[in-house]
Amino acid sequence: MDTATTPQGAMGATAEAQTAYAEIRKSLRDASILSTVGTLLSWDQEVLMPADAGAFRAEQLAAMSKLSHQRRTDPRLGERIALCETDSALTSDAQEGANLREIRREFDRATKLPSDLVVALAQTSSLAMEAWKEARARSDFALFEPHLTRIIELSKEQAHCWGAPEDGELYDALLDEYEPGARCADVERMFTPLRERLAPFISEVASAPRSPSEAIDKIRAPIDAQKAFCHFISEAVGYDFSAGRLDVSTHPFTESMGPRDVRITTRYSEAHFADASLTTLHEVGHAMYEQGLPTQDRFGEPIGTYASLGAHESQSRLWENQIGRSLAFWTWALPASRKFFGGALAGLSPQQAFEGVNRVRPHFIRVESDEATYHLHIMLRFDLERALIRGELNVADIPGAWNERMKRDLGLVVPDDRLGCLQDIHWSMGAVGYFPTYTIGSLLACQLWEALVRDIPDARTLVEKGEFAPLLAWTRTNVHTHGRRYRTDELCERATGAPLSHEPLMRHLRSKLGPIYGLS
């Protein structure tokens, strides 16, 4: 935690550059102290805050956001970055050079936004979130529409400030916020063949000769037992509760409000105990990434943060899908669950649980979708967002456009906006350009898992025995400890030996779902 200590890779720099670098690191840490206070304000708003506190909370969030933005855009910070960039010992160091590159990127992005816009975004999204909650509860898009219109306006303004890359479009500027260096066109190049492979696969499954067991649907599990079970599996896979918490929220999420304060939320329903378990594993995957980052003395610096949201999602999906949706996992988890549920899960075998959590069924709700149809939801959102930013779609027309795509892509007639365009929190938060990272993360998870199994051939046996430590250690070594040293594509190549591809996902789906559905 001592930013005054010069990191190894900066030792060769001039005294002047070392001083400037130390000052940069201290400024970033100070800015992060303020940002993480904002994170707590948001977390509290989602998890605990009383109903009437929303308006004032928006002011608190805006104040924090303004303060942290001021620090991140301090001209002295810019001068020090420029000074460090002239020091070849620093820029050529693999670790510190990457850190400096990302510090520059963040400084440029931050200074391009006028502080009025930052405050407007914070305040608008805080109010929009409250409006979205009500709109969703009442399934009344009209309540949310003016807020979303403002969010889209501000997002465009934001994108214009950041500027579209020369080889790209305006939406890229937003996407880059979540997936540094990614371009719309690249996403499209990845999504197009994925869609071409997924669509026939989903049809094949729909007319498959065998149906998976539905035994899991008969289970009713008390919420308190589920809470204890989710706590148990979280701890078992390696989530550190001395630096975290597990709470309940409408929309499960993970947030870090400090290097040793990484909190997750989940949700429970009596009829869907496995959903709660898998959602928890998903968030635990995110949280273990955060807990595994090199924050000890690098908190607040790029090198101490996650590579991208795609990389983040790869960690959550790996624990949710590669592990949590495996037969091996339920072979371990079901017997272990008995002390929490008593006889409530007695009628369920590991094979039945495994089949139950792997059913492919088009669903209105993205987060309740299976591993195959899920990506069609993402592509829908990506296309609509892009059209909104391009000005080819008006906010008022979202419900119509949404429902049309759901019909075409998934064959579903959306009955109301609660099950349609009001289901996700993202837009209310001002997070436009975020959705593609979910699919990028899923693809990466599949590819990382193939690499992990090459390195640890008995991985499945370890899961069956509930010995997760070697698997977590592999992700620590290959993903977590690098922080933001590598861009996601390079991280992928280094960890798996190949560029990111949709092939591992398709192999994963076919090898897992083939036997369940009796596919040839």
Next chain:
Amino acid sequence: MDTATTPQGAMGATAEAQTAYAEIRKSLRDASILSTVGTLLSWDQEVLMPADAGAFRAEQLAAMSKLSHQRRTDPRLGERIALCETDSALTSDAQEGANLREIRREFDRATKLPSDLVVALAQTSSLAMEAWKEARARSDFALFEPHLTRIIELSKEQAHCWGAPEDGELYDALLDEYEPGARCADVERMFTPLRERLAPFISEVASAPRSPSEAIDKIRAPIDAQKAFCHFISEAVGYDFSAGRLDVSTHPFTESMGPRDVRITTRYSEAHFADASLTTLHEVGHAMYEQGLPTQDRFGEPIGTYASLGAHESQSRLWENQIGRSLAFWTWALPASRKFFGGALAGLSPQQAFEGVNRVRPHFIRVESDEATYHLHIMLRFDLERALIRGELNVADIPGAWNERMKRDLGLVVPDDRLGCLQDIHWSMGAVGYFPTYTIGSLLACQLWEALVRDIPDARTLVEKGEFAPLLAWTRTNVHTHGRRYRTDELCERATGAPLSHEPLMRHLRSKLGPIYGLS
């Protein structure tokens, strides 16, 4: 919430003064936005924060405290205050004049402390609190002694900066922080006759012919049922959950993190369901005061805050003692409790509950003491604190002085410092001068209750019926809506028609405890 709107009482001021006044109000609101963020950080630390997050949380708290202090000591704020003070329309207005007087007081107190001293106090108390925790756990005063010595030195320095009033002593400067305008000599004038009346009364009770029922000691009530019951009574008396929460913490407290976000905590034990109920009522009393303050458009200004800690304590004690410890309350609460506890409280009658929560028993621990002996604990602390600040007592001699007083005043031989001078957190926090406000609040509660019963003669019947709204409305009108317009003594006179006195407390004790103990 619009500080740009000129309040009625400032309408006659010059345009220049109106502008300055609006700017002052905006600065104070901004400073409060930052202070309340700090409040959330503290609340979270007490209630939820993971174990390993403490070190970083201290940095977050320090950052917020520095930011809000900067705003409160901004020289431009001082210039604007001076300008407004030259405007007789403002200074002569009953409401705005009082607001301005308190704004001046707070600005002067904040700017009189050199920032070195502020930092030294923050650092010392942070270390002192850790040392106190350990010293208390090990019951080893020597571990705490050097820290407390430093705290007392710094408190004296602080008092010197603030300055003793011409008609008073150094300790007054500290007391004034918690009880604006109060003087040591006044406190002594109130405490001396109270002690003279309490001592024989406690002896009389000790040798009373009748003993109160102990039936309540046999009750074991499940924690979950207690939680639901405490939620129920909180809501029933008028605590607004849409602007609040009820959680659990080791030391129960109330905190406002916004005008519509006033949270309380309590604690539960299976064997002491009534303690949890009364502790909750105590915190609810504090919280309803906060919820009743005129914060709508005056948040952050003195006029929108509580009058003093004594006034605050009067509101908690009124609901805890005047109402919660009455027979009328248990006549209502016990039947109402059935749907939460099932048969768990079946063996208990209202009379038995009433007697159980009103037993007078000298106790080592202040916060576990009854309404009569409690004040001897306060007087002990007041006398020791004053002697420390006067230099008549050395820190090293505290345990001896403490134990001697406990023997003399309460007839108790303190077995170790954990049950003696290490029991309270206040000194470790640097809060010297705080204790007297507890007794001031209790006296005021009794006096307010007598006035309330004069105005609402059927108050007890209303309590029996669970109709608390008229009682809360009375406190709203007579206490809450005034904010800090009046000093506590004036507030008391206006609400009760008489200066604050120990007589109502003595009448309250005798009329309630007389029959229970069979006193003549």
